[in-house]
Amino acid sequence: MRALIVDDERLARKELMKLLEDHPMIEVVGEAVNAEEANQMVNDLNPDLLFLDIQMPGKTGFQLLEELDSVPLVVFVTAYDEFALKAFEVNALDYLLKPIQPERLSETIAKLAEKERAKTAAVRGPEKKLGLNDQVFVKDGDRCWFVSLSNVRLFESDGNYIKVYFEANKPMIHKSLNALDEKLDERAFFRASRKHIINLSWVEGIEPWFNGGLMVKLRGGDKVEVSRRQAAKFKDMMSL
Amino acid sequence: MVNKHRLYWSLQIGGWFLYAVVQIVISVLAYNSISPRRVVFLLLEASLACLLTSLLRSFINRWKWLDMSLPKLIPCVLIAVSLLAVVMYFLRIPVNQALGQLFNPRAALSPSNLLGQSLFYAILFFLWAVFYFTYHYFNRYNKSLKYEASMIEIELKNLKSQLNPHFIFNALNSIRALVDENPSKSKQAINQLSNILRSSLASDKKGLTNFDDELKIVKDYLGLESIRFEERLKTEFDIHPESQRFLVPPLMIQTLVENGIKHGISKLTQGGIVQVRTTVEKNRLKIHIRNSGQLVSGARRSKTGLGLRNTMQRLKLIYGDEASFKIVNENDNFVLTEIIIPQNYTHESINRG
Numbered sequence: 001m002r003a004l005i006v007d008d009e010r011l012a013r014k015e016l017m018k019l020l021e022d023h024p025m026i027e028v029v030g031e032a033v034n035a036e037e038a039n040q041m042v043n044d045l046n047p048d049l050l051f052l053d054i055q056m057p058g059k060t061g062f063q064l065l066e067e068l069d070s071v072p073l074v075v076f077v078t079a080y081d082e083f084a085l086k087a088f089e090v091n092a093l094d095y096l097l098k099p100i101q102p103e104r105l106s107e108t109i110a111k112l113a114e115k116e117r118a119k120t121a122a123v124r125g126p127e128k129k130l131g132l133n134d135q136v137f138v139k140d141g142d143r144c145w146f147v148s149l150s151n152v153r154l155f156e157s158d159g160n161y162i163k164v165y166f167e168a169n170k171p172m173i174h175k176s177l178n179a180l181d182e183k184l185d186e187r188a189f190f191r192a193s194r195k196h197i198i199n200l201s202w203v204e205g206i207e208p209w210f211n212g213g214l215m216v217k218l219r220g221g222d223k224v225e226v227s228r229r230q231a232a233k234f235k236d237m238m239s240l
Numbered sequence: 241m242v243n244k245h246r247l248y249w250s251l252q253i254g255g256w257f258l259y260a261v262v263q264i265v266i267s268v269l270a271y272n273s274i275s276p277r278r279v280v281f282l283l284l285e286a287s288l289a290c291l292l293t294s295l296l297r298s299f300i301n302r303w304k305w306l307d308m309s310l311p312k313l314i315p316c317v318l319i320a321v322s323l324l325a326v327v328m329y330f331l332r333i334p335v336n337q338a339l340g341q342l343f344n345p346r347a348a349l350s351p352s353n354l355l356g357q358s359l360f361y362a363i364l365f366f367l368w369a370v371f372y373f374t375y376h377y378f379n380r381y382n383k384s385l386k387y388e389a390s391m392i393e394i395e396l397k398n399l400k401s402q403l404n405p406h407f408i409f410n411a412l413n414s415i416r417a418l419v420d421e422n423p424s425k426s427k428q429a430i431n432q433l434s435n436i437l438r439s440s441l442a443s444d445k446k447g448l449t450n451f452d453d454e455l456k457i458v459k460d461y462l463g464l465e466s467i468r469f470e471e472r473l474k475t476e477f478d479i480h481p482e483s484q485r486f487l488v489p490p491l492m493i494q495t496l497v498e499n500g501i502k503h504g505i506s507k508l509t510q511g512g513i514v515q516v517r518t519t520v521e522k523n524r525l526k527i528h529i530r531n532s533g534q535l536v537s538g539a540r541r542s543k544t545g546l547g548l549r550n551t552m553q554r555l556k557l558i559y560g561d562e563a564s565f566k567i568v569n570e571n572d573n574f575v576l577t578e579i580i581i582p583q584n585y586t587h588e589s590i591n592r593g
Contacts, residue, residue: 009410009414009468009469009470010470011413011414011417011418011421011467011468011470012410012413012414012417014417014421015413015416015417018417018420034509055406055506057506057507057508057509057511058507058509079405079406079409079410079413080405080406080408080409080410097409098409098410098412098413099409099412099413099416100413
C-alpha cells in the first residue's frame with residue numbers, strides 16, 4: 001500500500017517512518033508538513049493510505065479531509081485528542097496515539113491488510129472518477145463519517161450544500177451538485193433531476209410519472225422523481 | 241451537638257452558682273456574719289434565676305431570635321428580661337416565706353422595692369442575654385469564616401494549573417525519535433520532562449512558589465517544545481535580577497507560555513517567537529509574555545477563554561485586587577500577556593485554613 005504521512009513535526013514523521021520499516025507492506029511515498037501540502041500530494045501521488053495528524057498549523061487534519069474529493073484510507077495519529085477521536089469511534093479505520101506502540105501499529109496494519117484484500121476484488125472507476133469503492137469524508141457539527149459511496153443512496157442539493165443520504169444520516173457537505181456530478185462515475189450514479197443524484201445500485205422500483213417522467217423507489221423507502229429530460233436516458237441505462 | 245449542650249449547662253449552672261457565691265461573700269463582708277438561712281435563700285434565688293434563664297433560652301430557640309436582626313432583637317430582649325425580672329421578684333416571695341421571713345413580706349409589695357429589685361434582676365438577665373447572644377454570634381461568624389476559607393481553598397485547587405496531556409505525549413513522542421537521532425539530547429529532554437512532572441505534582445501542595453523555580457520550569461518546558469517545533473520556535477528571556485525575591489503561583493507562567501504556543505506558534509506554518517520578560521517596579525513584579533500570533537476575538541475564543549479566566553480567578557483569590565492580568569494583541573504579529581504581582585505574600589498566607 002502506498003502511504004502518505006501528514007504531520008507538522010519532523011521528529012514525529014521520522015519516528016513513524018522508522019516504525020513502518022518493519023512493515024514492508026506499507027510503502028511511504030511522501031511526507032507532508034501541513035494540510036495544503038498534503039492536499040497537493042494526495043492529488044499528485046494518489047496514495048492508498050494517509051497517516052494523518054489532526055492538529056497542524058494552518059488547516060487541521062479534518063479540514064484536509066473535507067477538501068478532498070475522494071478520501072484514501074485514513075489512520076489518525078495524534079497525541080491526545082479524546083474529543084476528536086470520540087467523533088470517529090464508530091467510523092474511523094483506526095487511530096494511533098503518540099508515542100506509537102509498535103504492537104499497536106501492527107494491529108493497525110493487519111486491519112489495513114484486511115481492508116485492502118476486500119478492495120482489490122473490485123475494479124477502480126476509470127479516469128479517477130468516484131466509484132462505489134471510494135469513500136468520502138463527511139463532517140456535520142461534531143460528528144464525522146467516512147462513508148463508502150456504495151452506502152450513499154442519494155445526493156440532494158440544498159442551496160449551496162448537498163445532503164448526503166446514508167443509513168439514517170443526512171449530513172451536509174459544502175459543494176455544488178453539478179461539480180459532484182462531474183466527478184461521480186456515471187455507471188454507478190445517475191443525475192435524476194436538477195436536485196438529485198441517485199445511486200443506481202439502490203434502485204428498487206420504477207414507476208411512470210406525470211409528464212413522461214419517472215418515479216424511482218430506492219431501498220429504504222426514499223422516492224425520487226426523474227425529470228422527463230432524464231427519463232429517456234435512465235430507461236436506456238437500466239435496460240442495458 | 242452533645243458537646244454544645246453540655247457546655248451550655250455547665251456554663252449556666254456554674255455561672256449562677258458563682259453568682260450565689262459572690263452574693264454570699266458580699267454579705268459576709270458587709271455584715272461580718274451570715275445566717276445559714278440567708279445562704280440557703282441566696283442559693284435558692286440563684287437556682288430560680290438559673291431556671292428562668294433556661295426558660296428564656298427555650299423561648300429564644302423556639303422563636304429563632306438568633307436569626308433576628310439587631311434592631312428587632314433588642315426590644316424583644318428588653319421586654320423579655322423585664323417580664324422575667326417581675327416573675328422572679330414574685331417567685332422569691334414564697335421562698336422567703338418558706339424559709340421563715342428573712343424580710344418583711346409587706347415591704348416586698350411596696351412599689352419602690354418592687355421597682356428597684358426588679359430592675360436589678362432585669363439587669364442581671366440582660367447581662368445573661370448579652371453573654372448568650374455574643375457567644376452565639378461569635379460562633380456563627382467563626383463558622384462562616386471557616387467555611388469561606390475552605391471554599392477558597394477548594395476553588396484554588398480547581399483553578400490550579402495542570403499540565404496539558406497533549407504536551408506530555410507529544411514530548412514523549414519527540415523524545416522517542418530523539419533516542420536514535422541524538423541520544424544525549426534525548427537524555428536531557430527526559431530530565432526536562434521529569435522536572436516538569438515533578439513540579440506539577442508538587443504544585444498541588446504549594447500555594448506559591450519561588451520565581452526562580454517557576455522560571456526553571458518555563459525554561460524546561462520551552463526546551464521540550466523546541467525539540468518538537470525545532471526551528472519553528474524561538475525563545476527569548478529577559479529577566480530582572482530582583483525577580484527572584486518574588487513568589488508566584490506555581491505553573492502560572494508556564495500555563496501562559498503554553499497558551500502562547502498552543503494558540504500562537506503551533507498555528508503558524510512558519511512558527512514564531514516566545515519571549516518572557518520581567519521587570520520590578522515599586523515592589524511589584526511585572527511579567528510580560530509575548531508570542532507570535534493573534535488573539536481571535538469573538539465566539540471562537542470561548543475555549544481559550546476558560547484557561548485565561550482560570551488564571552484571572554486564581555490571581556484574584558490569592559492577591560485580591562493587588563494583582564492584575566491582561567492579554568492583548570500588541571500589534572499585528574504579537575500577543576502580549578501581562579501579569580503584575582505584589583511582593584508581600586508568603587507561602588503561609590495562602591496555605592491558611
